[in-house]
Amino acid sequence: MSNELAFEERDVAHDAEFPEAIEALRTRRSGHNFDPDADLSDETLEELIRDAALAPSSYNLQPWEFVVVQDDDRLDEIVDIAYGQEHIREAGTAILVAGHTDAKTADRVFDEWAEAGRMDEEAAQQTKAQSVEMYEDDRTGRDYAIRNASLAAENLLLSAHARGLAATPMIGFDQERIAEFLDLPDDEIPVVLIAVGPSGGEESERLPRRSVEEILHRETY
Secondary structure, three states, X not given: OOHHXXXXXXXXXXXOOOHHHHHHHHHOOOOOOEOOOOOOOHHHHHHHHHHHOOOXXXXXXXXXXXXXXXXXXXXXXXXXXOOOOOHHHHHOOEEEEEEEOXXXXXXXXXXXXXXXXXXXXXXXXXXXXXXXXXXXXXXXXXXXXXXXXXXXXXXXXXXXXXXXXXXXXXXXXXXXXXXXXXXXXXXXXXXXXXXXXXXXXXXXXXXXXXXXXXXXXXXXX
């Protein structure tokens, strides 16, 4: 039996408190088959963003933004920026997940930490100062943006799958062009582009994944 068959047939509920969540994780696909005649409703779009924004983030700073493109002419431009990936147009909705390269939400967030009683005021202000200083380094700031925004992007993909939508993430696009096209502030960077929309039906079979035995390392590599 192939690793893929073993993976698909394994009982996902034997040790899971939320078996449907595990099933969603294991059945999510990067979909490319969209229904071009169906639209994504505003209500569903907002729910996708709501779920994405529940992702974990450093200090709960939530350093992400979501730029949605649905206009046909603008989608054509996004296709060109993404090196001709036509499924973006077929999906009808493109979402750029952008990340903050600095801790610009720190004032609000650390006030919330103190108001919730999770830190006293002095500790909150000290931690805020440390986080702001940490992300002033260009490399650390860029890493901060990419790591946190990627967590939000995965939440969005799972939310789309749970709703029976097709969605596929892309990092193949011209970063400078898309930042300019979407008017991103200078302290935010494009991280992941997601095409999402009503499913057009079955997708091709999943390609094999590396086995746990191959990728799991204990104590050291």
